[in-house]
Amino acid sequence: MELKNKKWSLDEFNAIRAEVLKTWPTGEGVNFEEGVKYQETIPAKRHFAKLLVKAKKNGETLTQPRAGVALIDEHINLLNFLRTEGEADLLPSTIDSYTRQNQYKEAQNGIEESLKAGRSLLNGFPAVNHGVEGVRRVVESVDGALQVRHGTPDARLLAEITMAAGYTSYEGGGISYNIPYAKSVSLEKTIFDWQYCDRLTGLYAEHGIEINREPFGPLTGTLVPPSISHAVAVIEGILAAEQGVKNITLGYGQCGNLVQDIAAIRALEELGEEYMAKHGYQDMVLTTVFHQWMGGFPQDEAKAFAVISWGAAAAALSKATKVIVKTPHEALGIPTKEANAMGLRTTKQMINMLKDQVFPQTRELELEINMIKAETRCILDKVFELGGGDYAIGTVRAFEAGVLDVPFAPSKFSLNKILPARDNNGAVRLFDVGNLPFTPDIVAFHQDKIAERAKAEGRAASFQMVIDDIYAISKGRLVGRP
Incomplete structure (x- = not known):
């Protein structure tokens, strides 16, 4: 198939799907019709998309950590701990690095070594290796709405398994999970592969199951200007909407200046709705996610809590629909579950104190919103022009020309x-x-x-x-x- 921003036919999708499900033995356990029936049994209180819709309607900011370990029981215990002790509103399964690179044999070795060691020797949850049955144990044992978070250029089999197992949100995109994560993977391939993930999500939507999709907003995470991340977010949102996705969360990574951060979230939601309507995608819900500081953290825990609190305040005052929470161990490596819970409680306390406060619509804020919108429109409109009216084609050409560019990216396809x-x-x-x-x-x-x-x-x-x-x-x- 040729890359273009056009909804795949069922025949086109199924032709590729047959090959995707063969890439690891657990793919044989995926049954779409059975997955739809299982998704129908998930109650609203554990349904990611429904919780986001409710939060947007009520003007709430929900909290969500990052977390994932190798073994099923340990992963269940970790998520339930973050739910009860961390008071997390939404829960993740952060996927391990081997799975992100489609190295399932190495992930299996990691599972086996973890079993011998009695502790996780992987930096995340290897969902593909655990298969639908294993992943569904997590869904049935955790009292919360679950999202897959990863960083995978080719996430097709991971999407098939986790959606069939009952996950109600799936993060990533063909730009945001390529340019910041991979060196030599072409944009043509990742955009195409992520169209598969979006078409799969769209098929669930056609059967009455609205699974949330969330492009990765922060990109490389450090000093990314809002207009750059916004342009990528809106493009990935449009690509998802074309394939039939009905619930999309656009993201932004904290820059640190309070006025700019508040302006960025407000501009992002307005730009998303503007461009979706402009291109005819109106039967959907758009929400926003604010990522706490993605750059270097202080090693001192007390100072780290200040960084977390500042991000929590910006998320609350911007009225983002949810916030991705950091831990006081960011500078030290993989956090303990206790540290993760402390970051969550710190954030929750700040949100609760600020939820009834409204940041004033100052001239400075208005100027910042207008500047972010103007910059983002310049990029989006040029991408559309370069693609001859096609954002998929335009994105590839835009990165080649530097019209789209991500600072500090490892990808050779970003001019930097x-x-x-x-x-x-x-x-x-x-x-x-x-x-x-x-x-x-x-x-x-x-x-x-x-x-x-x-x-x-x-x-x-x-x-x-x-x-x-x-x-x-x-x-x-x-x-x-x-």
Whole structure:
């Protein structure tokens, strides 16, 4: 099949599906019709999409951690602990690195070694190896709505198994799970493979099962300007909607300046609805997710809690539908379940204190919203133009031209010409706009903001600012001052 943003026919999907289910023996345990019937039995209180719809309607911000271990019983215990002790509203199954690279034999070895050791020797939950029956044990033993979180360029078999097993949300996308994660995988392949995941989700929707889909918003996680992540989020949302997905969550990673972060979430939801309507996708629900700081963390736990609290405050005041929560052990490695629960409770407390407060619609906030929208529209409209009216084709061409570009990405398919740095107030701007299709006034805005900081610091604007900003939070401040 040729890559294009067009809904796959059932025949096209099934032709590829036959091969996907053969890639590991557990694929033989997938039965779509039986999966639909099982999904119908999941109550609303454990249904991800329904909880998001309710939260959006009520103006609530739900909490969700990251978590995953190798063995089924240990994974169940971990998730139930985060639900009870961490008070998590939504729960994840973070997938292990071998599964993310489709290395199922190595994942199986990890399971067997974990059984011998009596503890997890994998950095996540190998759902493909556990198969529908094993994964369904998790669904039936955990009192919460479950989402698959991973980082997989080719996530087709993982989607088949977890959706048939009863998971009601699936994270990722052909851009956001390629450019920040892989070096040499082409965008044509990952967009195509993720169209499969979206078509599968769309097929469930056609049978009355609305499984939530969530593109990965933060991308590379450090100093990603809102317009870059927003453009990717909206494109992945459109690609999903074309395949029939009805419940989509668009994401954004915290930058650190409160006004910019609040503006970013508000602009993201408005842009998502604007472009969905513009292209005829109106029978769906859009929600937002705010990711707490994705860059370097302080090693000191007390300082780490401050970073978590700041992210919680920004999520609450922006009225994001949910927030992905960090732990005080971010700088130390895989967190204990107790540390994970503490991060959740810290976030929940902050959200509860701020839920009745409204951040004022100041002139500064309005200007920031308008700038983010203007920048994002420049990118989206150029991608659409490059694709001749097709976002899938346009995305491939846009990355080749640098019209879409992600800072610090490992992928050789991203030009990496743009360079972000903070302005004098800590908002993320562009020291170098690369080939982004911004208007002259937008380019001048970024130059002026960087020059203002350089003057305040008594140094020339340079790449050193970028380096200083990358490490600033881990060293105890937001802006990397000399």
